[in-house]
Amino acid sequence: MAENTKIPSRYTITAALPYTNGPIHIGHLAGVYVPADIYARYLRLTGKDVLFVGGSDEHGVAISMKAKTEGVTPQQIIDKYHNLIKDSFEDFGITFDNYSRTSAEVHHKTASDFFKKLYGQDDFIEETTAQLYDGQAQQFLADRFVTGTCPKCGYGEAYGDQCENCGSSLNANDLIDPKSTLTGSVPTTKETRHWFLPLDRYEDFLRKYILEDHKHDWKPNVYGQCKSWIDGGLEPRAVTRDLDWGIPVPVEGAEGKVLYVWFDAPIGYISSTKEWAEREGRDWEPYWKDENTKLVHFIGKDNIVFHCVIFPSILKAHGDFILADNVPANEFLNLEGHKLSTSKNWAVWLHEYLEEFPDMQDVLRYTLTANAPETKDNDFTWKDFQAHNNNELVAIFGNFINRVVVLTHKYYDGMVPEPSDFSEIDTQTLEALRKFPETISSSLERYRFREASQELMNLARLGNKYLADEEPWKVVKEDEGRVKTIMFVALQIATGLAVLSEPFLPFTSAKLRSMLNLKSGTSTPLETGDDKLVRSSAVETSAPQGTGSVENVRSSAVETSWQLVAQSNPLLPAGHQINKAELLFRKIEDEEIEAQLDKLKATKKSNQIASEDHADYSEENKNLMPQKETISFEDFTKLDIRVGTILEAERMPKTDKLMILKVDTGLDTRTIVSGIAKSFTAEEIIGNQVTVLVNLAPRKLRGAESEGMILMTENANGKLVFMNPDEDGVENGETIN
Incomplete structure (x- = not known):
């Protein structure tokens, strides 16, 4: 463990900001949000002061490119996906105390203030460098929008900043055969001026912070990747980008530049905290500046270096912020043996799952936790999902609860009976129950959520075995x-399960508490001496912004005592009235699973067809000019294309290519200079109807003023051909729409 073993006064928990260019899928949930929520819920149940923050990452080139593709504004893109993501989290029961967004004013100000403070302290260096440039898209390429072959391991799909195969940090210019992910073209290099954070200045700090202080308590994948970065030699990293969407760089001479998304995004945790504090009338600073606060970042493995190397260096340069005590990054989750892919629609989308499996949030939470990719990439399969539900949640947990509640009503009309003398098996069983809080806590404190979930299921197994034996x-x-x-x-x-299941199965826990009549409030029938199973809390009674409902997600007016399960007093006293039984889980039928597998098969077939078509098309048309930069519909409507007739034609003197045409456009007769002289004689084109771009600005060519453009193309043999109107008898001047 780290040397600092002080008991924290409070906890700040962050979950990686999802990028708002698409919905949330199960890979995001398994890697980040389910474990973060389990940890936050657990800490709250043990009486800790917890702040759990997140938000949407809404800057970067991917947003603007998606907006161009869809013909909308970047703001429309981020609004669409921010709301979809936020609603999905709420419906799934992720209990953020605040879920913000990086387009918020508080974030723009916070990130700008960070930059200005570091800039004023000369913590940046300014350099003019050659960066990769996509001529088709007419923009510089951020690291994540360049792929190529890793120069260190030969992996063919490395990103410009990192190889996910070997974990090495990279420079986009070092990639072998780089390619723009925006257009597929080969990028060129172009000089541009930017500000860099000189990470090499922080090498001693990072070696102490990571390689010494956290050598034994950070996960091997996190520690190993950080060590590789540091040992490989730290280099300055740009904190600004040439983009038209993001937070403007707040210094003079930086027009057209924005803060690099990986400079501003982690600062989003701080701005989200400020937003929460403003709403709740609290002070945000202790959660980020008090050494007695424990800061934990939940992320996926592709974000390790940003949270463990770059963000701590930024905080260190600022000078008054705490650093993360742990960064329990998970590996990746695959789907049915294949890597999850947003672009190929190979995913289980959260919002679709919630529609297709209503009121079954806990089944997905449990499956993703029981199969969490904590130490290696794991695979989600629909058959495994069904098995976890039917064979564990239904057959073990649900079966035990149903038998207990039904028998209590059958024998005692739902009243907890007065026990007589305890046998040895009774005593052993109760003693085993009292050990589960510590056992599960031990796993959660070490970020072993898969292990903790199985310990919870072992408690249900204990109950089933006890009933079966007795x-x-x-x-x-x-x-x-x-x-x-x-x-x-x-x-x-059963009461122990109601308490201890809450972090893992919050909707189930709420239903079970209702069955056992564990009422919230300051006065309950569950008093045992000075203790209560349910005790009043100072937390507000309304659900914080960004959380699910109070009734179904988390009892914000009530704090259930985790520790009480470990005490010797009974959890439910004799004479307490419980409610009628209801099923905690339902069986998932084969037909439901087949429907999901059929959906994936259709996706796979669609991808295969698209891939084959693309390969065939690319082979057949490999000499075609690549697609030009995407234009908006408004740009297209500005083009005035009409039918015209060539009245006169003559070759321009002293040129082999140009021909001077007189064209009747229906509006007028105008001169158009066209580069068609190598393909046609003047005599053969007189009288041809052609398509003419009539509102092109006039242009001087060899002394002749051209007042439009004839639209033409090449056939398969490379010969120029006119784009003639399809129908006979089209009048000059008719528009082409």
Whole structure:
């Protein structure tokens, strides 16, 4: 463990900001949001002061490019996906105390203030460098929008900043055979001026912070990737970019430049905290500047270096912020044996899952936790999803609860019975129950969420085994007093499950608490001495912005005592009335799983057809000019294209290519100079109807003023051909729309 073993006064938990160019899928959930939410819920249940923040990452070239593709504004893109992501999180029960967005005014100001402070302290260096430039898109390429072959391991799909195969940090200019992901073209280099954070100045700090202080408590994948970066030699990293969408660089002489998204995005955690504090009337600074605060970043492995090397260096340069105590990054989750892909629609989208499996949030939470990619890439399959539900949640957890509640109503009209003497098995079972809080806590404190989820299921197994061994349905015929004790013990296990399942299965926990009649509030029938199973909390009674509903997600007026499960007092006292049984989980039928597999098969077939078509088309048309920069519909409507007739034609003197044409456009007769003399004689084109761009600005060519453009193309043999109107008898001047 790290040397600092002080008990924290509070916890600040962050979850990686999802990029608002698409919805959330199961890879995001498994890698970041489910483990972060489990941890936050657990800490709240143990009485800790917890702030769990997140938000949407809304800057960067991908946003502007998607906006151009869809013919809308970047603001429309981020609004669409921010709202979809935020709503999906709420419906899924991710309990952010605040979910913000980097387009918010508070974030723009916070990120700008960071830059200005570091700029004023001479923490940046200014350099003019040659960067990769996409001539088709007419813009510089951010690192993530260049792919090529890794110069260190030979992996063919490395990004411009990092190779996901070997984990090496890269420079886009070092890639072998680089290619723009925006247009597919080969980029050129072009000089531009930017500000850089000289990471090499922070090498000693990072070696102490990571390689010494956290050598033993950070996950091997996190520590190893950081060590590779540091040992490989730290170099200055740009904190500005040539883009038209983002936070403008707040210094003179930086027109047309914005803050690099990986400079401003992590600062989004701080601005989200400020937003929360403003709304709640709280002070944000202790959550980021008090050494007694424990800061934990939940991220995927592709974000390790940004959160562990670059962001800490920024905070260190600023001078008054705490650093992350841990960064428990997960590996990647695959889907049915293939890498998740947003562009290929190979994903299980959260918003679609919530529509197709209503009220089954906990089944997905449990499956993703039980199969979490904590130490290696793991695979999600629909059959495995079905098995986790039917064989564990239904057959073990749900079966135990149903038997306990049904039998309590059958024998005692729903009243917790008064136990008689405890047998050795009763005592052993209750003692085992009391150990589960510590066991599960130990796993969660070490960020082993998969292990913790299985310990929770072991508690349900304990209850099932106890009932199966003691057989109250048989014993009741000969020893009613003994059955009272059996049911009393079983109800204690059920109550323990209601408490300990909340971080993992919050919707199930709420339903179970309702069945057991664990009412919220300051006065309950569950008082045992000075303790209450449910005790009043100072937390506001309304759900914070960005969380799910109070009733179904988290009891914000009530804090359930995690520790009480470990105490010797009974959790449910004799005489307490419970409610009727209801099913916690339903069985998932084969037909439902086949429908999901069929959907994936259709996606795979569609991708295969598209890939084959693209390959065939590329082979057949490999000499075609690449697509030009995307234009908007408004740009297109400015073109005035009409039908015209060539009245006169003559070759321009002293040229082989140009021909001077007189064209009747219906509006007038005008001169157009066209480069067609190598393909046609003057005599053969007189009288031809042609398509003419009539509102092109006049242009002087060899002394002749050209007042438009004839639209032409090449046939398969490379010969120029006129783009004639399809129908006979089209009048000059008719527009082409």
